[in-house]
Every structure is written in structure tokens, then in C-alpha cells.
Amino acid sequence: MGRLAALLMLSLWLAFAAAPLAHAQLASGPAVTTDALEPPDYKSYERTAARAEKMIEDRTIVTPALEKMRGYLVEWRATLLAAQGINATRITTIRQQIDALGPAPADGATEDAEIAARRKTLTAQLAELQAPVIAAQEAHRRADGLIGEIDRVLRERQAAELLQLWPTPLNPANWTAAASALSAVAVEVFEETEQRAGTEAARDQTGDNLPLIAVLTVVGMALLWRGRRLMEALSTRLQEHASVRSGKVWALLVSIGQIVLPVAGIVALSQAITLTGMTGPRGTALVEVLPALGFFMFSANWMSLRVFPKADSQDAPLKLSAERRKEGRFYIVTFGWMIALDALRLTALNPAESDNAATSVLVFPVLTVAGVLLARIGQLCLVHMRNDTEADEPTTYRNRLIGLLGRAAIAIGVIGPVLAAIGYVSAATALVYPAAVSMGLFGLLFVLQTLIGDLYTLATRREDSRDALLPVLVGFLLILAMTPLFALVWGARLSDLTEMWTRFSEGFQLGTTRVSPSNFLFFLVLFAIGYGVTRMFQGALKMSILPKTRVDLGGQRSIVAGVGYIGIFLSALIAIKSAGIDLSGLAIVAGALSVGIGFGLQNIVSNFVSGIILLIERPVSEGDWVEVGTTQGIVKSISVRSTRIQTFDRTDVIVPNTDFVAGRVTNWTRFNLLGRLIVPVTVPFTSDSRLVEKILRDIAEAQPLALLNPPPVVAFVGFGGETMMFEIRVILRDVNFSLQVKSEINHQIAERFAAAGIAFSNAHRDYLARVAGEAEAARLAEEEQAEAMAALREGFLLQGLPSPEAAKRSPDTDAKDTTG
Template sequence: MRLLRSFLLVLTLAVLSLPLTGQVWAEDAAVAAVNYEDWERTAARAEDELETKDPSDERLDELRGQLADWRGALSTAQTANAARIATVKEQIAALGPAPAEGETEAEELSARRKELADRLVVLQAPGIAAEEAYQRADGLIREIDRVMRERQADALLRLWPSPVNPANWPEAAVGFSDTLMRLWYETTEAWADPHARDRLVDNLPLIVLLLGVWAGLAIYARRWIDVYAERLQLRGGALRRRILAVVASLGLVVVPVLGVVALTSALRATGLLGEVGTRLNDALPVLGFVISFAAWLGLRAFPRQQEAGAMLPLPPERRAEGRFWSVVMGLTVAAEILRSRAMDPQEYSEATTAVMSLPILIVGGIALWRMGQVLRQARDGTAQPNYVLTLLSLIAQAIGVIGVGGPILAAIGYVAAANAIIFPAIISLALITVIFILQRLIADFWAMALIRRGSSEAEASTDGLVPVLAGFALTLLSLPVFALVWGARYSDLTELWTRFREGFQMGETRISPTDFLVFVLIFLAGYAVTRLIQGALRTTILPKTSMDRGGQTALVAGVGYVGIFLAALVAIRATGIDLSGLAIVAGALSVGIGFGLQNIVQNFVSGIILLVERPVSEGDWVEVGGVQGIVKSISVRSTKVQTFDRTMVIVPNADFVSQQVKNWTRFSLAGRLVVPVNVAYGTDTRLVEKILGEIAEAQPLAILNPPPAVAFTGFGPDALTFEIRVILRDVNFGSQVRTEINHQIIERFAVAGIEIPAAQSDVTLRNVDEIVRALSLVGGARPLAEMGGQADAAPAAAAVIREKDESG
């Protein structure tokens, strides 16, 4: 196989060295950007080590890095001569299809086709060679990743000597005492050296000063910062208090770490530290940071003074417990760092490491389990838990399981597996807390910015869109960190990013994130240009023309649709996306989409018809489907109509095309107004007609040609009916004109003594005797003669009924 690859490589180089016929291409001299001889040696060495040797993890990482560099160079080399290849292919296509078997073509065309085909082969040779080498490098990288993953899995599942077995305790005690004795012997040997004692005496003032700085920063400064941060929470507005409190509380991390650095410098200045002492001394700043940072996270997550709307609604005793277990987690991580720095370089046995790690793992498991209990109470104590509390409840359950299962695994002997779940769980919990703190800080800054711009505190909510998007972005950015915490290698992340950049295949085109970015940028640029053109047409150009408002709206909307379509087309063309492969799928889905979206398509087509034919325009007074109002806007799917009671109705465009539409103002603002009038019987009808005619002609908006008319329409049950029929120049003022006409009718009829009758009803009782007889059966009814006869029977009967009701 290796001989075959070498033969292909030599053949490719030979093809590259052939002179081109015709025009000399300048790019051919720069084709060999990759030194294939060096690549062959690197690939052969990697294959040899993977096949015949058992390289260490460090060596595998080194080989993988070299292969990854080569793969990147080969990936770039695959696109060599891409522009020239595309040009030659277009030239070959311009010559037309090749003749079928048994057919011939002109000699000039045949020679030109052969020349272009030879040129295409030469141009494609570097890309083919680079692709073959790329596949080889990619395969070697995959093999190395597989070997390293298998080693990692074997290490996690390896069964160590059980730390709970008393037989392993003496060996662990020997290892622990050996470490202490090493530290003691190093110190005593340094003290026995006169030169070391002289340096100690010389550096004694500096040592005392550094120790004083450490004591001051560790004891007093921390207390002052704590008190100052609590005071800030009582001043100013809520947003300002929270921001200042977070910034000030960072001193609880920085100041103790500076104090530990001073302590480390003081111990180093003594000159009494040996190998083990130096390792432990160098670890002190890390230990100080871990403990201080854990305490700070606990203080931010479980504050002493909790404000309204806190993320974790907990009682004071639970918050105090949360702060305590946060510090315990920090101490657990610090203890593991201290153990590994002191004992791992000595290469003690697995039994010693297991026994020494078990107490640390037990404390870490208890801290995780108790912290899970505290977080679950935050959700259980809320009547309506939100999404964040639900998510924290799931996290609490997970760390509770880890807190119980981790020490059990370590006690059985799976110490590496216990380490791989307990400490990542602690670090992940800290990282989640950091994300919540940063998201809340960004939300507070955003709310303050809105307040400075003039928004009220109620409008400047910290739960707006921007803070939510910021939290989402922080979560995405933290995913690689979570992966590293839980055992992923850096090379795994780089490999994932490489695969992501390579994209995916769509038809004959490979789509990469870069292509998506180019598509978005070009489309947004085209969209922005379209909006600028629409704005210029709407505000500058079209108002100076004689086109009506409806036509202007239709033209602006049409420009928008055409511009968006062209922007998408140009963006697809620029990214080189080949959509021909989706033609079959699109054809298969078109029927289903047609049935599912037929209403939307119908409304879309109707919207285009409305914008082109313009039977309805913005500002028209229309009536369609029982809805009457003013057209406010016309889009491709629906039309917004504002009714006269100031409500906005969304009417599908299909209703304007398929139903009967009454447009009061589209072609003319003139319209007829009809006002009915009733007068009492016996009124002089000629006088009424004259008065009504004068009132109609006196209206300023009335058109006098044709003149207003008064019609005597008939005889009603209670009155004589008339109608004033007048055509107004602007029907939009119909209600105002109707009101004025009614006012003048009242005034003129009062002067002329004309009565406007009110509706009345007469009730006649025909069976009065039967009613009285029925009342007498009840008892106490007086004779009909006493009631005053039939005329007064009804009132008398009513009186009798009232008497019976009052007597019970």
C-alpha cells in the first residue's frame, strides 16, 4: 500500500512537470505549495510508531499536532487552481456536447476540446494529490484519537486496590509519613547549611514584612471588604446596588490571593525549601484562589441579605448552609491539588493513592449531596417555579447522585472514575454559578442603560430579550469549557471545530460556516439597499409625483419584494450553493406544501392583486364581510382595517378578492346621506317638506347639483315618515352632517309648532268580567259595580291584587 502511494505521488509530480501546450499559465509554477517529500516522511514515521511501538500520550499528542498542521495545509491545497478549473470547464461546455459514438465534429472543435481536456487534467492534478494526502492525514489523526480514547477509558475503568481494605492502610501510612519526612529532611538540611542561614538572616526583614502583608490581607482586609460590600447593597437603586456589590465583592478573591502570594514569597525568601517544599509553596497561590473563589461564589449565590426577586428564594438558614458547603467544595479541590503536588511525583503505589484520596472524595461527595438538597429546596419552596429553578432542580438531582455514587465507586476501587465525576461536578457547579452571575450583571447593565435613555424602571426589566440572549451566548461559549472539565482533550475540540469548518455536502457543493456567513452578509447588504431605496421612494421621489397614495404604496411594496428576491439570489450565487440537487425533493414536497399552505398562497396572490389592481388603497373607507372601517395597511397576506370604534381588524386578502367589497371613498369622496324624519298625523306635509329642504340646502358640504331632495315616504303606525336625501362632497363627514341636520330639525320644528310623535301603545281588556270573577274566587273581591264599571276595571283589579298581596 505504501509503495502504491509513493507511485501515485511520483506520477502526480511527473504530471505537474509536463509543459502546457498553448498559453503558459503563471499559476502552474506556484502549484507545489506543499512539500510532499516532507509529508511522506512525516506520515511514514507516524504509521511506523503506531504499528510497531507503544508511544506515550505525550508522543501521541505531538504526532497528532504535526499531522493536524499537515492536514490544514493539504486542505488548502485541494482548492489549487479552482478558478482556472472553473474557467476551463466553462470553455469545454461552450463547445457543446461531445459527439456520440460513431459521430464526428469539426477538426478545429475536436482539437480545441482535446487541448482543453488536457489542460483540465493538469490543473486538477494538484488538487487530486492534495486530496489523497489529506485523506491519509485525516485517517492517521482518527487512529491516534481512537488510541487515546481507548487509553482514557481503560484508565477510568481500572480497578485499584480498595481503600477500605485495612490491608492497604499500612502502605498508605508509609507513603504519607515518607512525604512528611522528605519535607522535614529538606528543611533540616537547608538549616544545617551556614550559607542558607546567612541568607535567612539577611532576608529576615523582607520575610517579616511579607508575613505582615499576608496577615493583614488575609484577616483585616477581607473583613473590611466584606463589610463594605454589604453596605453598598443598602445604598442607591436596586440595579446600582447589585452592580457595585458584585464589583466590590471581587476583592474577597483578589485580596486573599495577594496575601497568599506574599506568604509564598516569604517562604521562598527563607531559602529553606527543598524539592517537596518548593512544589507545595508554588501551589499555595492556586490553593488560595480556589478557596477564596469558592467562598465568593457561595456568597454571590447565597447572599446574607436577599433582595426581592432573588434567583434562589431560600430562608436565611439554608443560605448559610449553601455558603458553608461552597467553602467545603473549595477546600476539597484544594486538598486534592495539595495531595497530587506532594505525593504524585513520588510515584507511590495505587493502594497508597487510593487510601489518601478516599477521605477527600468522601468530603466532596457529602458536599455535593448537601448542596443538591439546598438547591432542590429553592424549587420546592416556590409556588410557581420558573425555568431556571426547574433546571437547577435537575442539576441538584444530578450532583446528588454523583455525591452518593462517587465515594461508593472509590470505596470499591474505581478511584479514577470517582475522581472523574466528583471534581468535574464541583467545577461544573462553580462554572454554572459564574454564568448566572455574569448573566445577571449584563442584565443589570442593560437595564441601567435603558434607564439612562429615558425608560422607567418598570420598562427597564432585567428579563428582556438582550439579557436572555446574553445568557444564551454565555452558555454556548461555556460548552467547550464544560467539555474540557469532563475529560475532553483539547485536540478533541480542535477536531470538532475542524469538522464544523469543513461543513456538509449538499448535492455537488460543500456548504461550510464560512459560506453561511457570506450568504448572511450579502443578503443583509442587499436587504439594507432595498430598504434604502424604499425609503427614498416613499419620502423623496413618489410624493413629488401625481401618483395617488395607493399606487405609491403598491410601488414601494413591489420594490421591496423584488429587492429581497434579488438579494437572496445574489447571495446564493456568491456562496456557490448548488440547489439542483434539491429539485427532486422540492418537486416531491410541492404537492404536500400546496395543500398545506393553500390558504397562505391564496392570500399572498390576493395581496399581489390588491397591490397591482388597487381596488382598495390605504385610507379608503371600506366594508367587507361585516367589517367597516379605514384601511391602514396592505401586506402580502392580510389587510389591516381600523374600525370606527378604534379597533384593528386583520382581514385576509382573499376576502377582498372573493367577496363583495363596498368602497365608500376609492373613486370619489362624494356620497349620499339619508336622514329619516317622523312627524305627527295632522301636520302640514307641505310645510314639513319646505323646512326640511331649507335645512338640507343650508349644509356647507351638500352638493347643489343635483340638489338635495325631500321624500314623503309613507304613513307609519304612529307618524308620517319623510327622508332628507343629500349628496355630500366628502362622505367621511357624514356623521357630523347628520348630527347638524337633526339639531336644526328640532329647532325649526319647535318654531313652526310641528310635533315629532313618540311611539305609544293602547291596551284594551276585553274579558274584565272573567278577571273579576277569578279574583272573587280568591276572596275579598268587590262586585263589578263597586269597581266603577268596565272602564275602571283594570285599575280596580290591580288594587284588589295589591290588597291580597299585602294581606299575605
């Protein structure tokens, strides 16, 4: 619990998360390889390693002693890792000399005596130089193994401590031990104070420091009485009167004074008490812990106002009503008091000296209240989830996480006190307090992300930029930075984190080279420099050099693109070589993978090669009017994989480069802008074909963009059903204007034909007229037949005979009489 309390006090500074990692890097990071390194003192290391082996076998060794020995081994491991670089340059040179002699002869074969002697001498030198390196490697593996064994022992002890069954706090027989422990501490503090007050030295010290004690007391009381309220009022005023962008930032920064001023007041009071000289060892320990207790309580109060703000207008991570937010503030503040009480218990009662029964009884009430508070906070998370989700909409990812945290908090808040009641006090403590501190860290993460978003909004002068890319990335980095804090809260040892950082610093094996983060960083820096130089050279070519040459625009862009690819390749090659990464060991693996890559990336490689061909041969350039398959338009850009064509409908079509190299491509404007235009014209049979031809030739020759050599051609190409078909064929100086020229020719044809009395084809119109005439004739025939039938019916009625229709319907009527 003491470690958890210390972590909560330091959680406001994210540097705490990076401190162990930086320490590990300094303590155990690989040193720079140099031939100037001196071999380590292996005799001293052997004594340390032997003592560590005995401590591992001895189960009675206390945990602090094991951790101290582990620290010694970590230092030795770093030294031995650096010693592996001894004679590195010389070893590399001799290996190159041996390689220069050629491969060693096979069994039974011989080689020149001089070469054999030289090979033998170099091999002996290489073995002599590698001896300290091999010794360092062996000792490094031993140190690494011992560190792993110590970590295993410490983890086993930690697990055994968590599963230890203590006397149950519900047994009244154990209450006496708890009361006795508390009374013993109170009596000890009273007796120490009484004894110190009776000494002349203490009274003289109080008298000498009385003015300072009075000043510290007044300042401390003033800061405790008015400091927090003053900062809260100032924060609210800044948020109300400052601008929207800056008000939130300044309000949050000033609100930290709600922690700083009261804690400073407690520090002043504790210092005043210490200056009196009236406290003994136990009393001094209690006085010294007062600032930490105050930090817990006032930090909890500050966090409650950030997570559950009083005003509805303030940003809050949970969507709750004002009443629910008030409950949340009460729960967090109360939890701060519980942590302070438990920290006070740890200071007053040393766990190593106090009875397990007394510790169990004293821990249980505070732990139970903490569990209830944790469960209630979890319920507020579920209330937010219901308030922020409509009935007909799915739950967002953020709300699902909040709901999961809420359910976990409720479960831990119930399980923890139950375990403590049974007697598993360590396990309950390891559940409840880390869960509560984790909830506090999530709240702190929300506060920091809000601050970053407000700062970004203030810097960019926008209304609200919290959802922009940069604040989101910084928030993600914050989560990564706080991961070590979460690990420490949940029981990870600081040595576990340093060990992880050591493994990361050592890097990984790539071929015959071990690549560490420093090598990778060096590679990135060199590659970035090379890439920057390449881009600068491309800019100089594009803006200064190439425009002064006779190379066309498409060729200039191809040259700039090719220089970019070559520069990137050379930058990567130089960076790999300079970083010391040897990829020769990957040749076999690369050869095996090349077959699979050849099949899997066949299309990509084909398009890449085709793109290079396009950039070199340049059958197609940017700005050309091309036709590839069914796609026709203007080439806008050519990359190594594809070409972007903008069609005449203003849509972009991405065409693979393979289609340009392996398929049939029509380039209308690549080498010249000349192009033929064909305009079809259809006239009726009744028109004068010679007159039509003359008019069309005059129109074609009058076009400004039409070439007169060869001259335009007007061809009588054939007959239709009721028409004659002509074509105007002209060669244009710029085929890009073919549509405009065609439109102008059609306009002039309509005007000249109308002036000459030449009609266009009317076959369709004649067909419609004929169909209409036939329908009209049929209608007139039906009307005449109806009139005849009406006259006949009238005649029958005058003669007293039935109508023809009635005669047809009657079966008894004689046919002769009916017709008669």
C-alpha cells in the same frame, strides 16, 4: 483530578471557554482559496501518516505520545484542506469554457472537428489542474480518518481507566502503603531542604536576597491576615452607601479582591521561600503549587458569599433562612479545602509513580467528605424548592431545574464514596468532583447574570431591568459560552472540542458548494449592507422625492413598499453570488419541492400575489373607506399578505388580500368622495302628504354638503299599516360626513314637523291605549257582576233562604224549592 483543579482555577474567566475554539480555528480552519498556494510536501506527510498508523496499532504507546501525534495530524489536515483550493480560479474558468462549447455529443454522434479538438484540449488542461486538488482531497481524508482512529483509542483508554478496579481503601492492609508513601515524601522534602541548607551557595543566596525575602514575607503575611477582610468590609460599605443601581455593581467588582489579595499574599510568600534557595526539586514543586491551592480555597469562600450571602437584602439564587445560608457557606468553603488537599496530594505523590493501594487509601477520605458536602448542598436545593413553592401553586421551571440538580447532587454524593470504597476510585473521582465543579459553575453563572442585570439597570437608569430582553439574551449567550467548560469538567478532552470546531468550520455541502461559517458570515454582512442601502433609498423616496410628485399618498406608499421588496430580493441575490454559494445543484430538489410547496402554501402564495396586484393596480389605497363582505372601515395598511382595516368601532380587522382580488369590494372614497345619502321618514295617515314633501325638500336643499345638480329628491315611497313612508335622497360632496348630515337632517325634521303640527306615526301608541281600554272595561264588568251577586245574596238572607252558593253545594235540596 489535576485537570479538574486547573479548570476550577480558570473558570472565573470565560475567555477560557473560547480559547480552544479560537485555537482550533487558527490551527485547522479552512484557508482562503487562491491559485498562489503551493502543493504540500506529500513525502513528509506520508512519513507522518505511516508513523501514526504504527502508533495506533501499538497498544503500548502512552497516551501523551498519541495526543502529540494527533496534533501533528491536525496541522496536516488543515494544510491539506487549504491545498484543495489550488488552481480554483483556473479550474472554474476552464469548466465555463467547456460549458460554452455545448454538451458533448451522444454516443455515435459527431461534432465539428475544431470544437472537438478544443474540447479535448480543455479537458486535458482541466485534468492536469485537478490532479493536485484530488491528491489533497485523498490525503485530507486519510488524515481525517487517522485522527478519528486516535480519538477512538483515547476514548477506549479513558473508559478502561474509569472502570479500573483498585485495591479497596477499607482494607487495613493497604493503610501501610499509604502511610509509607506520605512518610517517604516528608522524608524526601526534609532531606532536600537539609542538604540545600548545608551548602554555601544556598546560604549566600539567602543572604543576598534577605531584604527582598523580608519584604515579601511581610507583604504576604499582611495580605493573608487582613486582605480578605478589608475587601469584604469595603464591599459591604459600597453596597450600603452607594446608590441602589451602582452599589451592587461596585460591591461585586470589589469583592473579587477577596480572592486577589490573599492569593497575592501566598504568591509573595512562595516567592520568598523560593528566593531562599533552601528547597529541592520536590519542595520547590510543593511551594509552586501553593498559589493554586490558595486560589481554590479563597475562590470557594468568595463563591459561598455570593451564593449564600450573609445579609437578607442581598440577592441569592436560593430562598433559604439565615441559618441554612450559613450551613451552605460552610459546605462550599470546606469543599474548597478538599480540592486543595487533593491537588496537594497530586503534586506530592505522582500518580504514575505511587502505588494504587496507597493512592486509593489517600483519595478515599477526601472523596468521602466531598461526597457528603455535595449531598448536603443538594439538600439545600430541595429546601429552597419547598420554600419557594406555595402549597396551591405549580412548581416553576427554574425550581424544577434546581430540584433536579439537588437530587442529582445527593445521588452522586452517595454513589461516589460507595464506589470508592469498593475500589472504583477513578469512577468515583470522575463523578464527585465534576458534579461539585458543575455546581460551582452554576453559581458563577448566577453571579455573572446578576452582574449583567445590574449593569443594564445602571445603564438604563431604571429601578430593576434584570428581566428585560437584553440581559436575558446575554445570559443565554453566557450559558452557551460555558458549555465547553461543562464538557471539559465531565471528561471531554480539549481535542474533542477542537475537533467539533473543525467540523463546524469546514461547514456543510449545499449543492456543489461547501458553505462554511465564514461564507455564511460574509453573506450576512453583504445582505445587511444591501438591506441598509434599501432602507436608506426608501427613506429618500418617502421623505424627499415622492412628496414633490403628483402621486397620491397611497401610491407613494405602494412605490416605497415595492422598492423595499425589490431591494431585499436583489440584496439576497448579490449576497449569495458574492459569497460563492452555488445553488444550481439544488434545482432538481427545488423542482421536486415546488409541487408540495404549491399545495401546502397555496393560500399564502395566493395572498402574496394578490398583495402585489393591489400594490400595482391600487384599486384600494390606504385611507379609503371600503366594504369587503361584512367588514366595513378605513384601510390602514396594505402588506404583501393581508390588509389591515380599522372599522368604525375602532377595531382592527386583518383581511387576506385574496378577498380584495377575488371577492366583491365596495370602495366608497377611492376615485371621488361623492356619495348618496337616504333618510327614511314615516308619518301618520292623518298628515298632509304635500306639506310633508315640501318640508322635507326644503330641509334637503338647505344642507351645505348636498349637491344641487342633481337636486335632492323627496319620494313618497309607499304605505305602512297606519303610516305613509317618505325618503330623502341627496348626493353629498363628501360621503365621509354622511352620518353627520343624516343627524342634522333628522334634527331639522323634528323641529319643522313640530312647528307645522305634523305628528310622527302613533300606531304603536294607539295599540297600547286600545289594549289598556279593553283591560279597563273587563275590570269594570267584573266589578258590576260582583255587586249583583252581593245584592242577590243579601235578598236570599232576608227571606231566610240559603245563599245561591250553598244551594249549589247541597244535593238534598229540591230544585223547585231552591228556585222558588
